[in-house]
Amino acid sequence: MGGTDQVNQAYAEGIDAGRLLIQQCLDCQRCQFYPRITCSHCAGDRLDWTESRGGGVVVSFTVVRRGVSADFIAPYVVALVELDEGVRMMTHIVGPDPEQVQIGTPVVLTFQPVGAAGRLPVFSPSPLQQGEASP
Ligand SMILES: [Zn+2]
Numbered sequence: 001m002g003g004t005d006q007v008n009q010a011y012a013e014g015i016d017a018g019r020l021l022i023q024q025c026l027d028c029q030r031c032q033f034y035p036r037i038t039c040s041h042c043a044g045d046r047l048d049w050t051e052s053r054g055g056g057v058v059v060s061f062t063v064v065r066r067g068v069s070a071d072f073i074a075p076y077v078v079a080l081v082e083l084d085e086g087v088r089m090m091t092h093i094v095g096p097d098p099e100q101v102q103i104g105t106p107v108v109l110t111f112q113p114v115g116a117a118g119r120l121p122v123f124s125p126s127p128l129q130q131g132e133a134s135p
Contacts, residue, residue, distance in 0.1 A: 033087035054109030095124040
C-alpha cells in the first residue's frame with residue numbers, strides 16, 4: 001500500500017476529513033493502529049483502511065495538571081483508549097470534567113482543533129454513560 005509517507009498522508013487526510021482511519025490486514029483480518037506499512041500481527045503488506053466507528057473504552061489514563069501546550073489547558077487527561085475495532089491508541093480525553101474518567105469509561109471520538117489548521121482525534125466520555133450516571 002505504498003511507503004510510510006503515503007500511509008501517513010492517507011491517515012492525515014482522513015483526520016482532515018473528520019475520519020479516524022485504522023488499518024485492517026487483508027490476510028489476517030486484524031486491525032492495527034498507528035498506521036504502518038506492514039501488518040504488526042502477521043507482517044503481511046496487504047493493508048486496507050477502515051474508518052473507526054468512534055467508540056472505545058479507557059484502559060489506562062493519567063491526569064496532566066500542568067499544561068505543556070496552549071492547545072491543551074490543564075487539567076486534561078492523556079489516556080490509552082481501546083477502540084471497538086480492537087486497536088489501542090494514546091489520545092486525550094476532553095469534556096467538562098476530565099477527572100471523572102476511570103478505567104473502563106466508555107468514550108466516543110471527537111476532534112480537537114490544534115494550532116492554526118490542524119486537529120487531533122480525541123475522545124470524550126460517552127453521552128450514554130453520562131446519562132446513566134446522573135441521578
Ligand atoms: Zn495481518
